Amino acid sequence: MKPRHEGKSMLVTGAAGAIGFATCEILAREGARVMLVDIAEDRLQARTAELHDKGYDVHAYLADCADEEQVKAYAKAAIDAFGHVDGFFNNAGIEGTLAPTHEYPVDEFDRVLTVNLRGMFLGLRHVLPDMVRRGSGAVVNTASIGSERGLAGACAYNAAKHGAVGLTRTAASEVAQKGVRVNCVMPGVIETPLLVGMLEQMFDSVEAGMQKLGEVATLNRVGQPSEVGEVVSFLLSDEASYVNGAKWEIDGGALATIRNDI
Secondary structure, eight states, X not given: OOOTTTTOEEEEESTTSHHHHHHXXXXXXXXXXXXEEESOHHHHHHHHHHHHHTTOOEEEEEOOTTOHHHHHXXXXXXXXXXXXXXXEEEOOOOOOOOBOGGGOOHHHHHHHHIIIIIHHHHHHHHHHHHHHHHTOEEEEEEOOGGGTSOOTTBHHHHHHHHXXXXXXXXXXXXXXXXXXXXXXXXXXXXXXHHHHHHHHHHSSOHHHHHHHHHTTSTTOSOBOXXXXXXXXXXXXXXXXXXXXXXXXEESTTGGGOOOOOO
């Protein structure tokens, strides 16, 4: 069977993180050439080298996804390297500090919105034009189950992830008839360094936090980064040709019901 992404080129931001890297590996395994973009140079180089060692065609690009000039540069670098970009996983983000809204530091609120929402907009702003010109392409933005619910202590993160759905729907409505699809994924409780960082602030131990948060999902466990990556890979593929402007929950059933057994 032909690999799903054979001959395609993919661009992934936040690629040195858990979900970003898991997705890069899946895309590369399925035949894509992949450009990994991240701000963390050491981790980016290590992740890229790991994929190189497996024989995959991957490139690394160091960039701050909240800086417009650097976003322009990574978009150009991908087009220069591959000729065009078939799929874009607009994934870079941070969790921010946890604090009640009435005590939340204003500078921290601005920082989280700048990275998570402005950075997502910049990715769309500077990657979509080439797709629109070619009349072909697919984008997946990273939202969150926080896009659908209030997460106590995470007003900045929550506001940004609500905004991510709005950006997705708006862009999807604008470029659909130009041959480009835009969707988003809404990961639930996924085992990532970002989650660990939040659990360290919220619980006495990370292990206790993992157990408690795992109970949010009807599957009764925390999800894995690759479980997000597999859905992203599908949404970036031709198999998802009739999926546009959608938000895909990858949360073990957390948003589907109200648990009455915990």
